[in-house]
Amino acid sequence: MTGKYSNQDFLKIYIDTLDELRKNGRLFSQQNPDLAPFLDFSYRKSNDPETERLIESFAYMKAQVDYKSFLAKSDYAINFIDHIFPELVSPIPGMTILKIQPAKSFFKKDKYQFKIDKDTLFFSKNVDDEECLFSATQDTNISCCEVKNYRYIDVNTSKEDIYGFKKAFVFDIESSLPIENFQNINLSIFIDSEFQSVISILDTLLLSKSPIFIFKDEEAIPIKLSRESLKLIYQFNGHYDQCEENLLHPLFDFINFYQKYLFFKIDINIPINILKKIKFIIPIDDDFSGSFRTDNVFFRLNCVPILNVFEKKLVPIKYNDTQNEHRMRVDNDQKNNIEVLRVNKVVAYSSVSGKALEIPNFHKKIHRNSNDSSGYFWATKRTFNNTTSENGCLYLKLLNSDKDLHLKSEVPDYIFPSGLCTNSHLVEGIKPNSIFNCNVYDLPIEKSMSLIWPKYSRKPLDLNENTEVVKLLYKINQDLLSRNALNNYDFRKIIEILSSGQSPIKILFQQMLNQSTGFEAEETLSQQVWKNQSYYVPGILYKFQFSKMTGFPLGTYFLMSFLNSYFNYIRDFNFYIVFKAEKV
Template structure:
């Protein structure tokens, strides 16, 4: 009943406030109702208003117990990417010291390695790595983009040297393309699609590698920037990453051969010769900026997300909701991004026991009565008007089971949350420290960690009205097939929906998609296995002729290749063909990609 009293007071206050507004707008009608400036002297009307407040408070409480904040909760389960802010993010480079790190072979920094901002702040900015970083004891000595006038082709030479006393074997070298977007997209296109030959020179010996030994990075599910939010589907993760932070795709992996081994100051060189076509004229425009600084080793995206245990609180019958406070001392520097786990501690038989509380709108296991606290939680983000401006806070509310046993002792709730530092990392001017920008507790000594790009400002979710429209668009498009005359329009709508930064370059690139056709095909998923025969879909996308001038054209095709594969039906596959209108030499048949759903 104490909770009902809280709802009753809220509803009664609402009726009085809006009664006052109604009386000021329509004074004649208000006087007939016995209302003057929101108050009434007639006890019968007063009792009627109070009775109505009691009735609506019961309805409000019932809705909160069963389906609180309906639209937001639906979005939180079905499309959380539409209601969550996108945190600050940057590219960091990890440089082990050749002398003091003790690195003689490869070592790996795992995904989610914590990075702590070195400059003194009230609350240290904390990031986490998105990709695993394989530390190799090598230098990139030189990089040269060269035009061979005799052979009439362009080539790229990457020269490496192994550290003194170290060894490198058949490892994968991951390289980040660090430069202006246009130059990066040009080199990326040639490295991933225009290789004529790939040669490894090692101590006077040459080995011919396959062009497929160079692979793009960032398109797999485990490489998503928001992998910590499992409710976001791989389709939407891919779209978010591309339009939010495309630099995460500016990585390539070079696989060294199985018999490769270089030791102790040894040298080796990778020479990449490119096809000679109409795209090669772009290479001449970027020759001067291609050097060893353009190709960076040991890099990864890092995102401003970190786990924290919020301040505990005691459950009270008089409260309908509770703010999730990461740290009472630094509330303005920390913001809760999502609630990960909720538990309650209570005294049972002279001992303190802890029980996990399950989310309200997720599938629940049938826990035994001894393990089930009789509670479910739901969290929501709310904006509050404060003297210093608009404050956004995460709140948590609880729903009780009808047969829940109420403990006479206090019940203490603890919340594990993912937090961000809001806009603070993007506003600081202290990045670029010669001694490194971040520290880490990784088990490798003498690491210098530098931010190659300045942390981006967080991207706030759309307004409530925009969210509703995006919600409707999301699900109307997700349940339609990209076929027929409307196929291009639907595909463009899907891509435009995620261009939340409204970047004109993205909008222009999407507008260059001209036609989309498809046809059923039968092919082998494994070329040399006749038992892998399956039926799939051949998708042909044609771009307008102006696309040939766009350096980002190939990157968009990569996105579409992986995106359409995620839409493939069960036990099927997709094969994408892309081309530019009136340019037959741009026709490219992409590899067969099996559906994400497991084969039956």
């Protein structure tokens, strides 16, 4: 048999076939009363043991045929999806947020921050003393500033002056040295709390249009900032070699790696110099009727999202013309704890010439159309046949474009692949407040500590109904490319497909769609300015309508903000898509 998931699939096909045969047998016995004593299926099984064995044998043979057909169709669909949307058939790695404590000795005049580049490696050990590697998901600036105090002010319960407003958030930020041109400092703030509280705070921040007030040091006169200076941080960058036409990847990233979207920033676009302190008053709309518990809420600067994805050398392959496919495993992984997510580089070596040549990926257009002299390409496939691995096995195949191999191409002796990997379930043994170390030793980091528990999830896509998934992915992608309006059913279905398990973001989307009284698409025109010229651009306005009695569900402004940023990211200049929530 072919692994635990395949065993279950075969058993289901067999039982369904057996039930269908017995059902047809009952109908046959009713139509042929002379044979009814031999085909009495009133108690599920036949009274005749020989007839029962015959039915079971036929059901088994038919199930084998159906099962092999299912495997072939499923295998084809999975590998088709793997090349356009690899995340759907791969496990979802764990993510955490690191709080970086910089070395204070690094900071001096004109040197107020340093950058941690995307893909910078960090490592930590779990409770079983096994090392896990993580990569930074985005470029992050680490500064000499920290949030020293945060509070939610309501004039009914507090005497603190919040400049004529009834409610506000107040932040006190301190620097370890005087700063010139404070507007260049990264003010990327992570909200460290349980999910519901974070979403409630972000909704409140996005709801108001009132300006932000800044107080420098001990000055009593504030500086006003436009509310548009406060923005959520969206990083629509993937962790795989994604297909260029895959417009759904940012939505997948948002649903499954939502922790890195719980940041907001304040852009200061005016010159400000401070000696040590700066205070922000962020007003809240009077319409807001909720309350906040701030005892377990922390606002933190100098935080970096990191994901359990890293590059590793895979087991070298002795090239053999007779062996078409080679299973990908991590080199020197004695315990077999590391899973290969994706092959990203293959180098071939020839002992005759002594040359090492990088082989291009067959599915990359830029490489396939290049005049590469080797004539070789590589491709991978993921299969769930003949394995007990939950996420299947990844195989590599070497292809040659030359018909006469020995005349045009030099046969390689060894193939050295490398790929993106994950520590899978091991990361769940890394508790909050665990210490991490950085592989880049010249970065002035004194201490790095995790804030949340990384959770590993199985692949989002099951083995069943993959053909339907391919159709839906294609339809949604074409709707986005051709500017067709999305419908409610497709939107719900794609959210279900892109998520693994009960993702909090998935639940927010479901609640919003369930509580909405309507999901309408309206064609509209928008006046936009480009190079000092005004243009009227066509677009679609999606309206999520809610009852005035119930109001907006939690997370509405947060989701609207993401959807508008996402569609602004994937659109072209000649068309736009806007999402709006309204009460009716």
